[in-house]
Amino acid sequence: MIIEALIKIAVILLVVLTAVSYTVLLERWVCAWVQDRIGPNRVGPFGLFQPLADVLKLLLKEDIEPLMAQGWFHWVAPVISITVAFTVLAVVPFGHTLAIGERIIPLTIASNINIGVLFIVAMTSVGVYGITLAGWSSGSKYSLLGGLRSSAQMISYELTLGLGLLSVVMLSGTLDLNGIIDSQVNGLWNIVRAPIGFLLFLVSSFAETNRQPFDLPEAEPELVGGYHTEYSSMKFALFFLSEYANIITASAVMTVLFLGGWHVPFVDSLGLSPLVMTIVGVLAFILKVVGLLFVFIWVRWSIPRFRYDQLMDLGWKVLLPLGIVNIILTALEKMYLMH
Amino acid sequence: MSTTTKYNNPKTRRKLSLWEKLYLFEVVRGLLTTFKHLFRPKFTRQYPEERWDPPASFRGRPVLVLEENGVERCVACGLCSRVCPPLAIEVRASETELLKERYPVVFEINMLRCIFCGYCEEVCPEEAIIMSKDYELTFRDPSEGIFGKDKLLTPKAQLKDRLDYLAKMRN
Numbered sequence: 001m002i003i004e005a006l007i008k009i010a011v012i013l014l015v016v017l018t019a020v021s022y023t024v025l026l027e028r029w030v031c032a033w034v035q036d037r038i039g040p041n042r043v044g045p046f047g048l049f050q051p052l053a054d055v056l057k058l059l060l061k062e063d064i065e066p067l068m069a070q071g072w073f074h075w076v077a078p079v080i081s082i083t084v085a086f087t088v089l090a091v092v093p094f095g096h097t098l099a100i101g102e103r104i105i106p107l108t109i110a111s112n113i114n115i116g117v118l119f120i121v122a123m124t125s126v127g128v129y130g131i132t133l134a135g136w137s138s139g140s141k142y143s144l145l146g147g148l149r150s151s152a153q154m155i156s157y158e159l160t161l162g163l164g165l166l167s168v169v170m171l172s173g174t175l176d177l178n179g180i181i182d183s184q185v186n187g188l189w190n191i192v193r194a195p196i197g198f199l200l201f202l203v204s205s206f207a208e209t210n211r212q213p214f215d216l217p218e219a220e221p222e223l224v225g226g227y228h229t230e231y232s233s234m235k236f237a238l239f240f241l242s243e244y245a246n247i248i249t250a251s252a253v254m255t256v257l258f259l260g261g262w263h264v265p266f267v268d269s270l271g272l273s274p275l276v277m278t279i280v281g282v283l284a285f286i287l288k289v290v291g292l293l294f295v296f297i298w299v300r301w302s303i304p305r306f307r308y309d310q311l312m313d314l315g316w317k318v319l320l321p322l323g324i325v326n327i328i329l330t331a332l333e334k335m336y337l338m339h
Numbered sequence: 340m341s342t343t344t345k346y347n348n349p350k351t352r353r354k355l356s357l358w359e360k361l362y363l364f365e366v367v368r369g370l371l372t373t374f375k376h377l378f379r380p381k382f383t384r385q386y387p388e389e390r391w392d393p394p395a396s397f398r399g400r401p402v403l404v405l406e407e408n409g410v411e412r413c414v415a416c417g418l419c420s421r422v423c424p425p426l427a428i429e430v431r432a433s434e435t436e437l438l439k440e441r442y443p444v445v446f447e448i449n450m451l452r453c454i455f456c457g458y459c460e461e462v463c464p465e466e467a468i469i470m471s472k473d474y475e476l477t478f479r480d481p482s483e484g485i486f487g488k489d490k491l492l493t494p495k496a497q498l499k500d501r502l503d504y505l506a507k508m509r510n
Contacts, residue, residue: 030377033376034373036376036380038383199363298370302366302370302373
């Protein structure tokens with residue numbers, strides 16, 4: 001049992017770390033294409049080894065600790081960020097069960113957790129500590145402002161995120177992620193059943209992961225680099241990694257909650273063997289996640305950053321009321337359409 | 340603090356329709372615009388493989404014209420050296436048996452000083468020093484930046500574009 005979990009952890013860590021570095025490459029490519037440029041194509045075929053070069057560069061940089069930095073906190077902040085970003089992935093089911101001989105292995109690291117949704121919400125909220133701590137411990141006003149903005153933004157958008165989630169929980173009647181997928185396999189995907197909930201979740205995910213158009217914590221024109229201004233070398237790389245790991249996590253969670261996880265419509269009628277079904281499921285999951293990653297990147301290079309008051313207006317005056325209305329609508333849908 | 344521009348001034352600001360105020364649909368419109376650009380032809384030039392061929396009017400590295408018979412046009416009058424704003428040109432003259440009577444023993448342009456103004460070309464009575472299309476100038480050492488006759492003399496055939504252009508522009 002423990003060995004099984006360790007193997008799954010190792011595989012997922014490896015896959016996600018690679019995925020993170022390639023998300024950076026994808027980001028640079030999409031950025032270039034949107035601007036009618038070619039993008040990285042020098043390192044290896046089509047620039048596919050670019051992430052290796054980037055990692056090497058970051059590793060070889062000098063690690064600078066500013067004079068005013070609060071030593072230990074300065075060191076621990078990126079660690080918190082990256083740990084939280086990866087922890088959420090523990091509960092995300094990335095495929096159906098895999099049967100090896102007699103054994104049936106569920107394709108989740110922590111498969112027996114029945115409050116997956118709560119776990120995700122709790123862990124993503126912890127992520128802000130890393131950023132706020134980084135901002136405070138750097139001993140720089142820009143970093144501090146970035147950290148403060150981040151926490152204010154997190155509090156505002158966490159509510160909307162929760163309300164978006166709540167509609168899914170109401171429709172499925174469970175907090176278990178596998179249960180949520182099962183309810184989508186038997187019925188329609190949640191993106192069809194709760195489109196407003198999906199929209200709310202998507203928008204607040206952008207805010208939660210500090211992506212454009214909500215990347216106020218690192219708004220370059222005003223805050224230099226925001227909370228990671230005073231970081232360099234591998235400590236900076238950890239923030240960089242955790243930002244992209246957060247996007248991947250958000251995409252994976254959205255896939256599970258709204259896009260049916262590993263479910264492929266109409267594939268049951270083909271009568272494939274269980275092993276093939278599992279592989280198809282995992283591939284479908286990966287495809288959906290990559291699709292959402294593309295959306296994240298696409299939005300970043302299309303929409304300009306919000307002003308800070310606009311961000312707060314949108315969060316409290318638009319998205320929050322919309323979320324509450326959505327809860328009522330979902331309740332009505334559940335009462336009259338699903339029974 | 341806040342400045343008034345035509346975008347935030349309530350008098351000149353354009354009224355947004357309800358559709359535009361909903362923002363969401365305008366966001367989608369923006370996304371579609373960028374999506375179209377994903378498939379547009381790219382304008383990046385892949386530099387070391389794909390080089391730029393400048394037009395004849397381009398002012399690149401100044402060179403000395405070498406006639407077909409292997410003699411330079413320059414008569415070492417020193418006008419270019421005189422007119423050069425950053426004092427980059429040095430000419431030392433001597434006599435020759437040829438019809439033109441004078442030739443430069445030393446002709447050096449300090450390419451670290453040259454500002455590519457083209458005055459030398461403009462002032463030259465013999466059309467002997469002209470601007471080439473060469474824009475790739477790199478040195479590993481400052482001393483390599485001083486170009487002597489060996490680097491400056493260029494066969495006339497290679498400079499046809501510029502010579503034609505100059506002939507056209509002088510009339």
